[in-house]
Amino acid sequence: MQGKLTALVLLMLAHCASGQTAKIETAFSNSLEMPFVKVASIGALVCRYETRVKDYQSFATATILEWRKPDFPQTPDDPAINVSFAEAQAFCEWLGKKEDRKYRLLTDQEWSVLAGLQEKPEIAPNQQPPSMGIHHWGKAPLSKTVGNFCDEAFGKKYRNSYDAKWLEMDDGYPDTAPVGSYPADANGLFDFAGNVWEWVDGWYDPPKNTLRIVRGGAFRAGSEKRLLASFRGPDPYNVHLDSVGFRIVCEK
Ligand SMILES: [Ca+2]
Numbered sequence: 001m002q003g004k005l006t007a008l009v010l011l012m013l014a015h016c017a018s019g020q021t022a023k024i025e026t027a028f029s030n031s032l033e034m035p036f037v038k039v040a041s042i043g044a045l046v047c048r049y050e051t052r053v054k055d056y057q058s059f060a061t062a063t064i065l066e067w068r069k070p071d072f073p074q075t076p077d078d079p080a081i082n083v084s085f086a087e088a089q090a091f092c093e094w095l096g097k098k099e100d101r102k103y104r105l106l107t108d109q110e111w112s113v114l115a116g117l118q119e120k121p122e123i124a125p126n127q128q129p130p131s132m133g134i135h136h137w138g139k140a141p142l143s144k145t146v147g148n149f150c151d152e153a154f155g156k157k158y159r160n161s162y163d164a165k166w167l168e169m170d171d172g173y174p175d176t177a178p179v180g181s182y183p184a185d186a187n188g189l190f191d192f193a194g195n196v197w198e199w200v201d202g203w204y205d206p207p208k209n210t211l212r213i214v215r216g217g218a219f220r221a222g223s224e225k226r227l228l229a230s231f232r233g234p235d236p237y238n239v240h241l242d243s244v245g246f247r248i249v250c251e252k
Pocket residue numbers: 148149150151153154171172173174175219
């Protein structure tokens with residue numbers, strides 16, 4: 001019953017958020033009650049949420065993984081952060097074994113398709129041209145409802161301790177927000193733009209293949225360059241950052 005209610009609420013939220021009559025249904029919820037939606041453009045089931053603290057805690061507890069908490073408070077529904085690329089992959093493997101399903105991260109190319117970019121896949125991620133006019137949330141102007149970015153709420157809290165340019169608007173959250181605090185995008189995905197950067201599968205710098213990729217912007221992202229949908233954050237596979245989490249895909 002609770003699962004049905006959750007699906008109904010998500011459907012209503014997606015409906016209200018889009019302002020359109022497009023029907024976005026949660027295809028299924030897994031054993032951690034992570035809701036997935038079928039996204040036709042990439043032929044996959046994509047989790048509507050960034051992986052949450054409570055999801056990742058289940059993995060950390062089961063595998064006795066040491067997991068460093070951030071310097072700011074988070075609810076169980078906030079996105080899991082301080083998770084490396086390797087650990088995000090390990091979460092997918094653990095969950096897949098537990099449920100006899102196949103989970104993985106989105107690929108860098110899939111992310112671009114979901115962001116509405118028409119990139120040439122033969123061009124390396126670090127050579128892709130900037131998507132001028134297309135931001136993580138699309139072509140609409142920046143507003144406080146497009147997602148959780150580096151805004152005045154961030155500025156008020158970190159003004160003396162963090163050297164960043166913040167946006168002249170207040171989205172209400174200085175650091176991470178509980179997933180689903182902002183409207184879903186046209187695919188039914190929450191926080192695809194902002195909140196936390198998300199690890200994607202692929203190499204930033206082929207053929208050297210030394211760095212992994214994060215996409216989508218985060219509560220620490222405020223510069224014009226980092227708000228473009230084409231922007232990739234290059235990071236080592238084993239780094240732990242308090243603005244980086246991940247989103248998973250289910251293949252079966
Ligand atoms: Ca914010």
